[in-house]
Amino acid sequence: MPEDYPDQFDEVVDFIQATIKRLRRSPDKQTPILNRRERNRQNAATNIDNTSKKGRRSQKGKNRGCVLTEIHLNVTDLDLGYETKEELIFRYCSGSCDAAETTYDKILKNLTRKKKLVTDKVKQACCRPTAFDDDLSFLDDNLVYHILKKHSAKRCGCV
Numbered sequence: 001m002p003e004d005y006p007d008q009f010d011e012v013v014d015f016i017q018a019t020i021k022r023l024r025r026s027p028d029k030q031t032p033i034l035n036r037r038e039r040n041r042q043n044a045a046t047n048i049d050n051t052s053k054k055g056r057r058s059q060k061g062k063n064r065g066c067v068l069t070e071i072h073l074n075v076t077d078l079d080l081g082y083e084t085k086e087e088l089i090f091r092y093c094s095g096s097c098d099a100a101e102t103t104y105d106k107i108l109k110n111l112t113r114k115k116k117l118v119t120d121k122v123k124q125a126c127c128r129p130t131a132f133d134d135d136l137s138f139l140d141d142n143l144v145y146h147i148l149k150k151h152s153a154k155r156c157g158c159v
Contacts, residue, residue, distance in 0.1 A: 011145050018137035018147075065096035066127035068156045075138060075148075082146060086138040090152050097125040097158035129153035 070091045075084050105125065111117045131154040137147050 014147075015137050015139070015145050018135065021134065022136075065099055066093060066156050066158050067095050068092075068153060069094050075136075078151075080148075082138075082140050083142075084138055084140040086140075088136055088152070091133065091154070093127045093129055093153050093156035095127050095156075097127050101125065125158040127156055128159045129155065130157040130159070131155040 068091055070089050073088060073090050075082050075086045075088060078090070108117065129150075132150040133152040133154050135147050135149050136151050137145070139145055
């Protein structure tokens with residue numbers, strides 16, 4: 001069979017390996033979609049458990065407002081032009097980075113306000129992905145194989 005479709009065989013093998021990899025790391029049960037209040041309660045309970053552990057360093061506001069959020073979507077919902085019934089958990093970064101403001105950031109703001117710096121050259125820290133999930137492999141409705149790279153956040157930070 002590989003000799004019949006030599007150019008497609010490697011793509012199919014890659015697709016199967018990526019699918020098996022994704023299935024291995026996906027949880028047995030579906031991740032519940034919680035509203036903000038429920039997530040905060042859950043995070044607070046987790047933080048109480050974690051604070052009792054020895055050797056933990058407090059992050060004292062670092063990235064406090066910048067958090068990783070997830071939503072269950074169909075690949076078609078990403079609006080990238082793919083028609084498929086494939087589903088994914090899309091993770092994204094949201095929140096404020098005001099707590100991550102450093103002395104350097106304050107100086108830049110002050111110099112900009114006093115018109116010592118050009119406003120469009122100075123940017124405020126924003127909540128962005130610092131790492132991405134593994135590539136997403138899927139077949140569309142026309143049985144065409146696709147790979148999405150850097151499609152979903154793994155970790156977030158103020159940059």
